[in-house]
Amino acid sequence: MSLWLVLPSVVAFTLAAGFGASSQAELAAGKFYEIVGGKVDARTYNGFRRYHGSCNHCHGPDGMGSTFASALVDRLPDLEVFRRxxxxxxxxxxxxMQGFADDPNVAPYIDDIYAYLQARADGALGRGRPERLEN
Structure with missing residues (x-):
């Protein structure tokens, strides 16, 4: 087989693998959110909704803190500590702070809330309701 016939396939595979590795590298680096063109993935958007339904009453809008609960965007713990x-x-x-293990509006969505707060803490997402990526 000629090298010229194989080369385009190798280049295409390398480019595709490189693009896939980028998002996998972000997940490996502990990034649980995805933001493309200022829009967030479904997990991060759901995290925003869940946070503002249950957490913002104490931790303030957008994780900025309040007079009686800490700001979460200033010092977000790692995922395991956050879950606990x-x-x-x-x-x-x-x-x-009360536990939410029995709250059906929070417990199943802890990782989503973390994704939202992580995007805020990283400075990748500003204040206010984010726009959602279309599937």
Whole structure:
């Protein structure tokens, strides 16, 4: 087989693998959100909705904090700590956060909420309702 017949296939495969590796590399780097052209993926959008339905009352709009609950965008813990804190609650000095392990509007969506807060913490997503990527 001629090298000229094989070369276009190798180049096409290499380019396709490179593009796939980029998003896989982001996931491997611990990025749980995807933002393309200022629009967010379904997980991050759902995280925004869930956060504003249950968490913003204490942690403030867009994770910015309030007078009685910490800002989450300033010091977002790693995913495992975040999951545990949301499920089990937090008791630290006078600060008490209830656990949401039994809340059907929060517990199944902890990773989505994390994706939204991670995008905010990374500066990849501004304040306010994000636009959603079309599938």
């Amino acid at each position: 804190n949301v499920r089990d609650g937090v008791r630290s000095g006078p600060s008490v």
